[in-house]
Amino acid sequence: MTxxxxxxxxxxxxxxxxxxxxxxxxxNNGLELLADETDPEMRARCMQLLxxxxxxxxxxxxxxxxxxxxxGGFGERVDTREARVALEGLLGDNKRLDLxxxxxxxxxxxxxxxxxxxxxxxxxxxxPRGGAVTIGAEETGEATEIVIQAEGPRTILxxxxxxxxxxxxxxxxVTPRAAAAFLVHxxxxxAGGSVVVSAPVDGxxxxxxxxxxx
Numbered sequence: 001m002t003x004x005x006x007x008x009x010x011x012x013x014x015x016x017x018x019x020x021x022x023x024x025x026x027x028n029n030g031l032e033l034l035a036d037e038t039d040p041e042m043r044a045r046c047m048q049l050l051x052x053x054x055x056x057x058x059x060x061x062x063x064x065x066x067x068x069x070x071x072g073g074f075g076e077r078v079d080t081r082e083a084r085v086a087l088e089g090l091l092g093d094n095k096r097l098d099l100x101x102x103x104x105x106x107x108x109x110x111x112x113x114x115x116x117x118x119x120x121x122x123x124x125x126x127x128p129r130g131g132a133v134t135i136g137a138e139e140t141g142e143a144t145e146i147v148i149q150a151e152g153p154r155t156i157l158x159x160x161x162x163x164x165x166x167x168x169x170x171x172x173x174v175t176p177r178a179a180a181a182f183l184v185h186x187x188x189x190x191a192g193g194s195v196v197v198s199a200p201v202d203g204x205x206x207x208x209x210x211x212x213x214x
Contacts, residue, residue, distance in 0.1 A: 007174075012068050012183070014176035019060055026053040059089035067117035068183070078113040080105055080137075087120055087135070096130025103137045111187045112137065112144040112211050115195075118180040119207045122165070123150035126157045126205055143193065143212045151204040157197065165195045165207070184209065 030050040037043050063086045066078075080103050091099050108116070116137055123133045131152020138145055164174065164181035168189065174182050188195050191211040198206040 008179070008182070008186075011174055011176050011179040015179045016064050016068065018176060019064075020057060023053045023056040023060065027057065056093055059093060062086050063090040063117070063121075067114055067121065067180070076110060077107040078110050080108055080113070083108075083113050083117055087117065090121070091124050091133060094124065094130070097124055097127060098132040100132060100134040103135060105137060105139055108137060108139065109144055109211065109213075111191055112146060112209075115184050115187050115209050115211065116146050116148070118184045119146065119148045119209065121180055122157075122161060122184075123148050123205070123207060126150045126155055127152040128156060129154045131155070131203070139213070141213070143210050146207075146209040146211075148207040149204055150207075153203060155200045155203050155205045157200070157205060162197050165197055187211070 027050060030046050030053060034043060034046040034050070037046060066083060066086045084101050084103070087101075088099060091097050103116075116135065120133060120135055127133070127150050129152055131150065134149040134151070136147045158177075160175070160178050161181045164178045165185055168185045169182055185195055188209050188211055191214070193209065193211040196208045
């Protein structure tokens, strides 16, 4: 890692806070409206918005707990069903995105699950107009192979994210937006593996990661 662990932890916290600001802010605004509203129909609408904001916040927290945190305890492997539920909760809030899960393994190494989740997060962000995110992973005798495809009418990957995924940080220049990309690169490098990213072809962008079995 070319940046200090403390700085990297700060980057992850900044990314998490940025993503939670909108739904938590909506909760706060909804509560303020509810306190002043007397019309039963409007109060019911406020309660509906509060429920939706709370659900979005909970889904994001569940995802980040698994993608960034120590979910799964100290074990070396994670149930892939947990990863799928976390992704469905996160990407499912975007009605323009379809998630295709093609992971047959019941469990994967913890590092591989974190790589998979963070690559899927980046793939979803690369589809501003919606599309499909297809996720595949398998264990061979020598490594865990992960392939994720983002496909949509407008597929865009920031050059900073591409460079960070493949090459890591340039010195200590990592922004909160690139924290997930740097985590992917760091986990793959620590395992002796690599990350590759294709150029967009016909609206499709491929991410691949190989994590050798220790």
